[in-house]
Amino acid sequence: MKCALVTGGSRGIGKAICLQLAADSEYHILINYYKNKTAALETLQTIEKTGGKGSLLPFDVSNRESVVDALETFQNNNPEAVIEILVNNAGITKDGLFMWMKPEDWNSVINTNLNSFFNVTNHLIQNMLMNRYGRIINIVSLAGVKGNAGQVNYAAAKGAVVAATKSLAQEVGKRNITVNAVAPGFIKSEMTEDLDEKELKKMVPLNRFGNPEEVAHLVSFLTSKKASYITGEVININGGIYS
Template identity: 70%
Template sequence: MQDKKAVKQKFALVTGGSRGIGRAICIQLAKDSEYNILINYYSNKTAAKETLKSVEEAGGHGELMPFNVTDAENVKSTLDTWHEANPNAIIEVIVNNAGITQDGMFMWMKAEDWSKVIDTSLNGFFNVTNHLIQKLLVNKYGRIINMVSVSGLKGTPGQTNYSAAKGAVIGATKALAQEVAKRNVTVNAVAPGFISTDMTQDLDEKELKKMIPANRFGTAEEVAHLVSFLASEKSGYITGDIININGGIYS
């Protein structure tokens, strides 16, 4: 009789994996690990397919997993259906990357702009991680990596909602890490500064880089290398940490 453990497939789930930093993480994990990549997206299927193509070109395997991280029932039903269809699979790595910005001065901020940002970064982290964490604990191995921001550490004017969301995820990272460490599950956060992606394309890079000691924006690939390390077995004694990748910007 064939040993089921011998054929268990290992997966890494990257939320918001269709573009920007999420795409770079999917590709880097495909290059550096044996994980099959689950590329989560919500609405941009074309971009998600492009990410999948890049993952395959990098020598990896992947599949698309559409769901809305803010919708707990959608998250649950999608992941449950996937597990039923893949009984010998285990999601060992969770990269909570999905996030949006709705910038504006707080005094003029609409309630919906507050809620959308909180829902995506903070509640998205809860919906995905809470549903999967029991399997990680039973498996006695896992890597949870939360994408936060320099805004969550020092606060950024015009981004009170985003700073609040990322700051909350930082607190959750530190607390959860202590709850699950004995089961060989690590929980860390990566805090990028200014990174050249779709989210920063409207910023005045020439002016902003003057305040960055490294005198440039970072790349999505640089962030992805850090995430890939945290997703590996090599990072087993790092947990509850917030790792900055910001070219030297600190509060």
């Protein structure tokens, strides 16, 4: 059983990626979530309605013990399963001006957006190296490439994942493992629903926010064999706001 794991796969961009991978491939989709089981089940039901296969895999990406325990339990219960695709999508924001930022707002964002990359990828990369195949896609952000006032913590975490993407790609390329990052701009989701879309879209040459499905199509391509010569790249998908 070949599997694709999407962290934070129950809502928003993560959900769109789960649905697109299920539609475009034969992979068994592992939907990771932490608290919102209802949303995760809805995503799974949508996959199954369209003829795909999947299962829920709850764990806290920011907690290494939680990650390792969940992934080892899954592997023990499914000895024939091989996780070939990893999409590191889970993330949070705790926005605010840096001078007033509380340590807990810094640490929680770093843990969930950056340390999660280590926790999940480090555990799964061993088998990818042994199997000489893997696709790792890290969802970063416009903020991590361009910077964004009020998001120093978020930009620091995503920028670090950009650097990690480029470095890991160089380490594992000889084993036929590609590592790429996708950097969305303003995408319609729960994370952006409080933003002033009417005002902000004026900054975007395409004059609109993107849709989660547009990000999902790009991720699906990068997980496919069609993208086998693309690695170490950060691909912006932001309507031309920063290219």
